[in-house]
Amino acid sequence: xxxxxxxxxxxxxxxxxxxxxxxxxxxxxxxxxxxxxxxxxxxxxxxxxxxxxxxxxxxxxxxxxxxxxxxxxxxxxxxxxxxxxxxxxxxxxxxxxxxxxxxxxxxxxxxxxxxxxxxxxxxxxxxxxxxxxxxxxxxxxxxxxxxxxxxxxxxxxxxxxxxxxxxxxxxxxxxxxxxxxxxxxxxxxxxxxxxxxx
Amino acid sequence: xxxxxxxxxxxxxxxxxxxxxxxxxxxxxxxxxxxxxxxxxxxxxxxxxxxxxxxxxxxxxxxxxxxxxxxxxxxxxxxxxxxxxxxxxxxxxxxxxxxxxxxxxxxxxxxxxxxxxxxxxxxxxxxxxxxxxxxxxxxxxxxxxxxxxxxxxxxxxxxxxxxxxxxxxxxxxxxxxx
Numbered sequence: 465x466x467x468x469x470x471x472x473x474x475x476x477x478x479x480x481x482x483x484x485x486x487x488x489x490x491x492x493x494x495x496x497x498x499x500x501x502x503x504x505x506x507x508x509x510x511x512x513x514x515x516x517x518x519x520x521x522x523x524x525x526x527x528x529x530x531x532x533x534x535x536x537x538x539x540x541x542x543x544x545x546x547x548x549x550x551x552x553x554x555x556x557x558x559x560x561x562x563x564x565x566x567x568x569x570x571x572x573x574x575x576x577x578x579x580x581x582x583x584x585x586x587x588x589x590x591x592x593x594x595x596x597x598x599x600x601x602x603x604x605x606x607x608x609x610x611x612x613x614x615x616x617x618x619x620x621x622x623x624x625x626x627x628x629x630x631x632x633x634x635x636x637x638x639x640x641x642x643x644x645x646x647x648x649x650x651x652x653x654x655x656x657x658x659x660x661x662x
Numbered sequence: 663x664x665x666x667x668x669x670x671x672x673x674x675x676x677x678x679x680x681x682x683x684x685x686x687x688x689x690x691x692x693x694x695x696x697x698x699x700x701x702x703x704x705x706x707x708x709x710x711x712x713x714x715x716x717x718x719x720x721x722x723x724x725x726x727x728x729x730x731x732x733x734x735x736x737x738x739x740x741x742x743x744x745x746x747x748x749x750x751x752x753x754x755x756x757x758x759x760x761x762x763x764x765x766x767x768x769x770x771x772x773x774x775x776x777x778x779x780x781x782x783x784x785x786x787x788x789x790x791x792x793x794x795x796x797x798x799x800x801x802x803x804x805x806x807x808x809x810x811x812x813x814x815x816x817x818x819x820x821x822x823x824x825x826x827x828x829x830x831x832x833x834x835x836x837x838x839x840x
Binding site: 647 | 687688690711713714715716717719720721722723724725726727728729730731732733735749750752753756757758759760818820
């Protein structure tokens with residue numbers, strides 16, 4: 465069995481707050497669980513699509529959105545467990561090469577919602593290396609919060625698919641619960657893009 | 663491998679024409695011989711994006727993302743992929759996304775491979791259990807009308823619809839050594 469990794473130290477809430485503030489025009493898709501809470505705590509805007517389920521679907525949702533909105537930055541913010549369940553989507557993104565899509569994995573090395581069991585990344589599986597192998601143009605492994613601006617610059621530049629694995633602390637943070645009504649979240653997201661409900 | 667003619671079968675061209683006329687911009691797919699003409703046509707069309715998937719559930723999420731961004735998208739797969747999608751259908755249901763999947767059937771008519779049979783038998787029930795309306799085309803002359811009905815239900819009435827394309831439309835898969 466692989467040995468446990470050294471735990472990251474970045475404060476996830478502070479990182480997500482800085483990142484979303486530095487990417488004010490981006491369209492955001494969040495993976496279920498803690499990353500939905502992180503983004504909601506930082507900024508609840510209409511242009512955020514929160515997942516409360518559909519585990520493994522965040523990056524693929526971002527892919528469809530990025531292809532549909534090529535002039536906007538699309539930012540997927542998800543957890544290590546969620547991205548591990550949708551690892552194939554990284555290959556599908558690599559084929560499409562959407563220049564405006566970024567996937568940021570807030571990696572605490574654990575399944576936070578279910579009792580903090582260690583995840584694959586917590587055992588040293590390197591998602592950033594997977595993203596490199598999947599032909600993401602810009603790949604960052606981020607262990608200190610000072611790199612958030614460099615990541616935001618990449619996201620805002622829309623110059624090729626971007627992936628970041630952000631090593632955060634596994635400390636508990638308070639829950640901040642975004643809306644759970646999917647129809648509402650969908651319609652307000654589309655309205656923010658000038659799209660009408662059916 | 664199935665032997666696939668490069669000459670499009672008429673019903674396959676009719677499917678592509680419906681998608682094109684309906685303004686579909688993204689075609690997400692796990693390939694099947696029965697979808698080969700539509701996939702080839704989407705790849706060749708400068709106004710469409712063909713999105714090859716590693717697994718069908720990715721496509722469920724991708725077509726929802728497309729709709730969030732204002733584009734119509736459809737998902738192509740064979741029946742064996744339906745089981746992979748089950749939990750991801752909660753995205754379609756919870757958010758009431760318009761959803762159209764075109765699904766070629768295996769495991770039901772002159773099937774050679776027993777491994778296709780369990781999911782083939784469970785395809786329609788699995789979709790219906792997850793709230794997806796199922797339409798079915800058995801004969802070539804039914805395909806266009808059925809696909810158009812599914813298309814309209816998805817994109818006009820915001821329904822989740824799957825159109826099953828019977829295995830006898832596609833014909834026997836040839837298993838003789840080449």
